[in-house]
Amino acid sequence: MSVRVGVVLFPGSNRDIDAINGLTVAGAEPVILWHEQADLDGVSAILLPGGFAYGDYLRAGVIARFSPVMRSVAAFAGRGGPVLGICNGFQVLAEAGLVPGALLRNRGLRFVCRQVSLRAEHLDTPFTRELAGAGPLRMPVAHGEGCYFADDATLDALEADGRVLWRYVGEDGEVAAPDERANPNGSLRGIAGVRNAAGNVAGLMPHPETAVESILGSDDGLGILRSLVVSAREYAQTGELSGVRAAAAVAAS
């Protein structure tokens, strides 16, 4: 039986089409979660898709954060359910404080759409467990505000805690510094994606859901979506996720 994965639809979301396609290819049953609904329709994982929720006016992701559905998403995350935010979805999660850091305007002050290379930093998480190796993974970025920022202490803590999940890498496989072309937006320490302290909520700027078929230029993103689907299935069956920490441990850390 295929597992139900929610795709949150805000006014202005536009990669919902891609998310639905990607999840379908990855073997899940996508379920649209309208921004005004509080009920999560029994989904076992949630994907916040890309786009421009509320036009990204003011600041990407900020208005969407106040939608009724986001209260339910936060509660679902609090219960340990797997949540993945992609691009605008990452921005919404960051604005909502569900993942650490902020996404600033791209350092080059222009929207950037091109293929990038990612390296997965950990392969034992709900979002990377199905990856064959660390990478490099080829997939597109498409955003104007994707420069990952947190203060140095926070960054150190994230790294020490294993919460940096993906980084931009150059052709040599090395992490791309903020001023290198392989780092499309100037993100600090090449960070493309992170997760929360418990480990069940993650966000990334690149688009694995658009890189799920070789005809689209790459299927390297499939491993990330499959990981989410496997995690959803596990969560549906056991109410827990492997590779995450119990809430008590998080509170203590």
Added chain:
Amino acid sequence: MTVDAPPLHRALGLADVELDAIRDRLGRDPNDLELAMFSVMWSEHCSYKSSRPLLRTLPTTGDDVVAGVGEQAGVIAIGDGLAVAFKIESHNHPSAVEPYQGAATGVGGILRDVFAMGARPIAVLDALRFGDPSDARTRHLVDGVVRGVGGYGNCVGVPTVGGELVFDPSYQGNPLVNVMAIGLLEDGKLTRASADGPGNLVVLYGSATGRDGIGGASVLASATFGTQDPSKRPAVQVGDPFAEKLLIEATLELIAKGLVVSIQDLGAAGVTCAVSETADRAGTGVLVDLDAIPRREPGLEPFEVMISESQERMVAIVEPGRWEAVRAVCQRWDLPVAVIGRVTEEPDIVVLTADGAGALDTDGRPVEAARELARIPARALASEAIVFERESRQPARRRAAPAPGAPLEPVDALPLRGQDPGAVLLALLGSPNLSSRHPVYEQYDSNVQSNTVAAPGRGAAVLRIKGTTKALVAATDGNAPVGAIDPWLGAAWSVAEAARNVSITGARPLGVTNCLNYGDPTRPEAFWQLAEGVRGLGDACRALGVPVTGGNVSLYNEAPGSAIDPTPEIGIVGLLADVATLVGPAFTGDDHAIVLVGEAAAGLAGSEYERLAGAAPEDGPPALDLERERRLQAFIREAIARGLVGSCQDVSGGGLAVAVAEMAIWGGTGARLRLPVGDSPAVALFGESPSRLVVETLPRHAPALELLARHHGLPVETVGTTGGARLMIELTGGRGATGAAEERGGSIADALDVPVADLRHAWEHGLNRALGWDAPWAGAAEGAR
């Protein structure tokens, strides 16, 4: 009115004969509101008053054409219960005034034309033309226009998958911004803009109405831009792509649920245009309740409400019983919605007000307090707008094309003398018009919706159609330099090139949309260019068997003292039956055969080589044989279908050398060619004569490929092999020789010999350098806004 004040009709841009024609149609004098409505509807932009007689000559029919010229967008059936809708439109003048918003609202407008027909927009292409890239004003325009196209398209979630960017001095005072949109619709969802059914409601939904673009249609499209009358400065329209995204979803939902009789977008001339055109198509009229139109600000005059060009609005014709359901859909998408009128049998547009209290009762009858502000027959505003037979005069020609078969003159000997042809190739690849456009298209989301098989950068865009094996292939092309010399040739050439770009992927061209960018039609020379352009467009489409399904005419592209070169912009969509057979333009491997189909013709005029090396005054552009072009395209489609083609590129800007260099750069492998030089190495290497292809094939397939080409009556020769890290082209057997060889006294031409890495470097960095975008402060001003 004081004696000195110009009469109102002239202030609105209407000529005296037009006022007479209006009196004629009304049987009385128009009042001021009526005059304002006529002035926007009879603008060139809405009425096509100069071009309509020409456009009637175009071939517009085809077996699969579901909707064509006269509709908001052309629609062609593609099987599997699907159809494709597409259309191109200009936003030149607004973009010259305010590049970001001009371009952004251009994208918004053309998308509305497509989804108003019931199609989900799946792609945008932008064809852009500017003056000198080193000029500060040009840079400001490029930066703003590109940000505007991206800012809008990215937000609405429609990928921008192709287009053009050309720099030429003729656009210095008058940039061109043409945008094409493509949509996909299911059979049975086609929705026409026709106000059928007297008694039905006229529903306005989308953004509220403000003072945006008042008079923009008439002032911008009908007056020469740049005259210094500040009162003609239109209010700039600001686009709201977020509102457009909601409008797309709401409109498609209304259509999917079968809630509307008809839909039309609001563009130029606003409510006036939408109600008069929809009524005219149905032979009905509309009672407009002015009071019911939602406003963004207080104090709007009736004429402002009627002609405002506020963006992101649509009009739907709705049966009364469906109104509540329509309202619910709009409210779900958070869009203001209101009943603003009723369809009537009496074929007049009647504007009513009860001083803000609502002029129509719930049954659609005028309330007692209602006053009639305007009454005009719908057809007088729309299909029976005035038409002018403009005077046409051929200017003394600057240069003529050499007659077909004329001996090849070495007109190029001078520029090339003493030059290593490799250096010329590097200069061409790094030039503003031929270098990689990635600094521009990387600012566009090109893969949202997960359909993009071939993204911008390498020839035509390819979009797979989910749930089928099919793909759509799309391109825009417009050749102005050739058209400046011979406007017939420029237009026919543009069609040939656009169609060729589709055919070389293996796809069959379905239909053509076009944007005719020309000068002031009241100048006989400019009108002649337009007439010749339309003739060339029609001839080429007939010869290639591709119908014209729509388009747009943009006239008065003149800055004080200069007109643009005539620029017929062709947008084309083709269908690939099986996306697995798609052929790209990048070399696919080493030791493959390189086959040249077609042969070089004389003439370097209008080429990028000429732009670089200077013009030879006695030279003309090469000829175009439309019948040969048809056979060439039939040949390549057949060759691809039979699996004989590894990669294919047509010879266009920069000539054969640039075509092969691109294939090498993109494929990451070099090549070695021996090229019959004829009499002119420059013509052989850099000439842009049409109807030629470079085809890569497996060595064992080369004989079959050659045979097939001969079957189609095409000259063909295997000229080389792929592989290695360099591009080497030996020139053989000609009288002329490249300069370097001559200087050594040799009679055998030099080889062109350049590492592919150098070619790539020149090609990748050229545009950033030309625009100054490689400087650390690049784009600062615009970016900081």
Added chain:
Amino acid sequence: MSAYRFAVNVTPKPGILDPQGRAVERSLPHLGIEGVSAVRVGRRVELTVDADDEAAARAVVETLASELLSNPLIEAYRVERAADAAAVGS
């Protein structure tokens, strides 16, 4: 109830990267402008609040500024009364 017009100035916090501010600084030489430094680009939001008194109105603005208009991780804000209390259509 009266109408009070406020402005909220949102600026990047000290130490936070401000590429827009830097871009402005870098472009100054090309405009022939000298002596300008420490450019910071932020947002300004003007709004009208209907409330019983100014304190109540200001409380609404503070909520809005801290929860919606600024991101405390990266931005600071300041609320001020705006001179032109006249409401402007949006």
Added chain:
Amino acid sequence: MSAYRFAVNVTPKPGILDPQGRAVERSLPHLGIEGVSAVRVGRRVELTVDADDEAAARAVVETLASELLSNPLIEAYRVERAADAAAVGS
């Protein structure tokens, strides 16, 4: 020479559509906020000018504001002295 700190407030002109302002207004119900209207979203640019006197400094800011920081077709600007004259590191 002294250092003067200024702020330039750039706002959409009256009558010009302000999609950002509209979006903020429409999101307020989600925040449970009432009574807010006429929201206009613009930019605020703060900068330090080294000049002989305040008039000279202000002249520089005016040039900058009209030529670089605002788009006169759709935006209005106002220059003001910024309270915190202390330069903030960018």
